[in-house]
Amino acid sequence: MKKYFIVSFDNEFDLVEATQDFRDKGFTVMDAFTPYAVHGLDKAMGLKPSRLGKICFGFALLGLAIGLYGQYWISAVNWPINIGGKPWNSMPGFMPIAFETTILFAGLGTVFALLWRTGVLPGRKPKIYAQDVTDDKFVLVLTEELSSFNSDTAEAISSQYHAVEWHEKLESE
Amino acid sequence: MNMNEKNTIQLTNRQKLWLKLFMGLGALAFLVGVFTDPTRAWSNLLLNGYFLTGIGFCGMMMVAIHYVSNAGWDVAIRRVSEAMFSVLPFGFVVMALLYFGMHDIYEWSHEDVVANDPILLGKSAWLNPLGFMIRMVVYFVFWIWVGRKIISKSHAMDLDGNPAHTKSATGLSAFWLYIGGIMFIFSSFDWIMSLEPHWYSTIFGLYNFSGMFTSGLAFTIIALIFLRRTGVMKGLVKIDHLFELSRYLFGFVTFWVYIWFSQHMLIWYANIPEETVYYIKRHVGVFASLTVVNILLNWFIPFAILLFRKTKRNEKSLLIAASLVLVGRWVDLYMMIFPPHLESPVFGLMEIAMFAGALSLTVWVFVKAFAKEKAVPENEPFLQESLQLHT
Structure with missing residues (x-):
């Protein structure tokens, strides 16, 4: 009781x-x-x-890794295409997308971690x-x-x- | 709290002697340089003049931004920004000296060269010595004249406490930000980008704006830490104010690298010779390693230091990060100004003496201007909000 x-x-x-x-x-x-x-x-x-900052940082690193490796695999390993004579593995060109996946993972990961940890999920009866x-x-x-x-x-x-x-x-x- | 009297900060005789010594050495190095190696001397003068201008401009910009955005937290540190603004006239003096050294660093200032160069001839309506000087005077007179008006409202507020002053300062600030900001973009085209008159980048002004903002923030942070230590700001400025500034710095070092990379990536991607020439100069030999140092100093190391809440609220780690950014600003300007005239970097007594002289001048002017007024604008409506800042 x-x-x-x-x-x-x-x-x-x-x-x-x-x-x-x-x-x-x-x-x-x-x-x-x-x-x-x-x-x-x-x-x-x-x-x-709050420990959310650490979670955010972890998800950011994950997003960065996925963004960089994904582009490397697509454009240098799986289906290399010659674009403007650039090398297949062109780091500067990968940067903007790697940046976007970083903030996407960091943002969504933080929000879902917050919802899951606090239990504020849809359908919850307050x-x-x-x-x-x-x-x-x-x-x-x-x-x-x-x-x-x-x-x-x-x-x-x-x-x-x-x-x-x-x-x-x-x-x- | 010593809110009701003028603050008592002043330099000791010993500090004054050291500052005078550095200023004298800087001036001496410049004078010797003008006769022995004029291109290098004038490049250094441009670098330091632009650095001083950036510090002064950033001071006024912080004041104006916070007026316009109706910010409350910054009121306790506004006098610091206002004192930084006093550096701007000295930036004007140094930049105006360029009139005598224009021919040593600006290719477009030679009439015979321009006459035989169709590209420079096409740009000569904008890039000519007379227009250059007129625009410089217009920029500085606007920044200083309107800036002084805004600050005089803040000082008048100390005397009579009439809230109408804050209102008119807000209007003037919006005007200053709009016109003065555009002028800053054009000033970076005029003074820095025209060192390589065949090359152009439309993001160049924004790139310089981000560098100006990070160095100004770094200077504000360092100045506030020392003011706190002398006790002038006791009970007025808390670690929370520094925390707000360090968050600014954390955000804007990232903004700097974002803009740096934007300019770099678009030129790399398009791969047009007339654009890539800028980076080819800076990506070979010793300049290549300086480019890496530039990014480390201006972004990577400060970013890594300021990533944590604890380091953003600690004077020691803040001092380290802010000092790195200030040095990084010098390296950044060096990478813009020196490569056009040099095959490989030069670094010697002249560079050290002149930058030390510029920093000493900044400190001297800052302390003198800060000591003239009360440490905080005591009648400002938002002062209480600022004193109770809690983060």
Whole structure:
């Protein structure tokens, strides 16, 4: 049995400060939902830097390799054609296409890696923790095993940072 | 924060002595060169004059771009760009000296040569000594005059805080960018491309623009790092501002190599003798290895260094990358200006002394101009946004 504690705030400053305070007092932050990107929230939530950059770089190298080898194989190995007297394996002419495959692989690879890792795939049914989350509220979701969750402290912290609303939710795994 | 007083940055006597020494050596090397090897001396003068012009132009361009795009983050570093702009008049002085050395480096300035050359005769309506000087004056007067107007708005803002100043500076900036940008393209045709008057490349202006932008950004980054160390920018400019600039640099070194390769590949592909002559000169002998060095310095190494978030937010790695780009700008200009007159590269005291002199002049003028005003435009509406920059 898991317990969710859902708090809504009116503005981003309260949210960031409350998030920091909750984590300092030993609560586990599951996620925060905001109408727009909030600077400093990732730090308050203790999020690690995204690894997407590395994935992007890997896909870029893959695209570069495929682009270069593909053109080399087509124009120098499989079906050599004399174009303007250039050598069959002409690196400068391969560059633009290799560049395009590099950014194509990097772009698409990053997007699909993001979708796959975050689970935001077509047909996914979103979990709505608080109705206002789709409107103008800044919502923080804490999660804990039922036995170790201290509701009194959580409520105290919530009201300290001017939370407008909070409720609890139980869910079996 | 020392926002409300003029900043206290100044050069120590020792630094002044060193800068004067380098400037003097540069001037001396040039004077000696004019009598011993005029072509080389004037080529060096053109290189350094164009370098100074690029630094000054980039300063104004950064100011103008950020006005026009309504950028908030750059307000805290605007005075740095404005101080860079003060280098532009000195670029004018150096470039104007070319009047006396035109005949040593520009083939089209000899009337007898032009008369016997149908191609040069056809271009003589544009490429003639009088037109060359008139255009140079027009370019510089426009850049400096309108640029000063934009900056004076920013200074007037310090006094009365009337937001109307920002609005009119935005309008002037758009005007400056549009006309001044076209002028920059033509200036690179006039001053650099006409060294080989039979050859032409329509992307040449853009190529020079990208080099000017990377070197200007590199100078801004180096200047900001040193200003931060002296403490003038304490509490005003954070590592986040440097991070924004290093992202600019990261993007524009790639833009530089993109344009370099665009020009190279189209000429390679078409393989027309009157175009390939440019690269044949630069792809044989010692110049060939300099071409590789050029790409390493201007793109490959800075790109590899700045690829990571950590290195973009670290003063040391930024200093290395920016210095490489500044040196790379010299190599890039060298590869444009010297091959027309030489079989193989020359490099000696004259090149070192004159570039060191140009850099010293830049630092001297920059520090003097920066010390005159407050370190940040304190009444600017976007200042708070800039001070709170968070990346």
